[in-house]
Amino acid sequence: MKEIKSIAVLASRFAMLPGVGRKTALRYAHAVIDMSEQEVDAFCDALRDVKNSVRLCSVCGNYTDGEVCDLCASRPSKQVCVVAYPKDVAAIEKTGAFDGVYHVLHGTLSPMNNRTPDDLNIKSLMARLDGTDEVIVATNPDVEGEATAVYLARLIKPLGIKVTRIAQGISMGSELEYADSVTLSQALDRRTSL
């Protein structure tokens, strides 16, 4: 059976989304056929709008639709919580256990994938630490996350700023994004000095 080209093309686009395989992508493409023209137009507009309006906060690197994100603009920066990705900010915010500011690295150190400190949002972290008492490193508790934490501790501790790490209440090998709020807030409470 010959595949219809436009369906195959759209499916290959859906397959670029995280966790979407060939079969799911095809299912999504079929669902688009059943949408009204208005819905497809609105879908396109939403895609373009996200690409056009969302940028990175010039202070912390999190997503924002302004120059500086709401959190950086409104919260005290005594405590800076360093995370790998924007989705991790959302996860920690959901716990309500932290009221400082964040800093998003957009990755972790990974010699295997050729990600060095220069590839991460570290320069702007160093530039914002005036008046900061504590940097909490909340990268994932895996090899790359640990390496990133150790690297940051070596960099920041000499400035006389306390560097802490979220407690390993989160099981090794799991991901922040999927941790339940209780586990995550306990991990924040029990953070230890590096």
Place this chain on the structure above:
Amino acid sequence: MKEIKSIAVLASRFAMLPGVGRKTALRYAHAVIDMSEQEVDAFCDALRDVKNSVRLCSVCGNYTDGEVCDLCASRPSKQVCVVAYPKDVAAIEKTGAFDGVYHVLHGTLSPMNNRTPDDLNIKSLMARLDGTDEVIVATNPDVEGEATAVYLARLIKPLGIKVTRIAQGISMGSELEYADSVTLSQALDRRTSL
């Protein structure tokens, strides 16, 4: 934390796809932010292209980008296999066990959901049955699928055309112990000679 509106809007669009919940939709939206502008444009084009180029075959109701689909144009119509949705055609084609033509109803009879025969692609089925020996009803083996099969049999058998139903029983690789009792009793009722 204030949500960024354009991200929330895009996520709500993704959540319209089958099987996509709030969390997955947000994950997809974040992935779009990380795409290049070219990729987002290509995504949009693919969405619009599917909506513009894909229509329903005037004979069988399956998806096509022409007037009549490849299967209707190239295969003998002695046997017509009736299915509920286009994805079912793909599933049967993958087996390679059928070389006749299909007819897609775009749904099944469902008094609960107010779907009557007029809402299904039945008129064009009746119009194509000249020269057909057998109609195989391959709707799902659930209440709605069964009701649709019985309805079609009553409609088509008076025309002197054989109407059959795909076999129901224990599926390959499953275990008797875990089969539900309806399936198991039907498998016993419909036992075949060895």
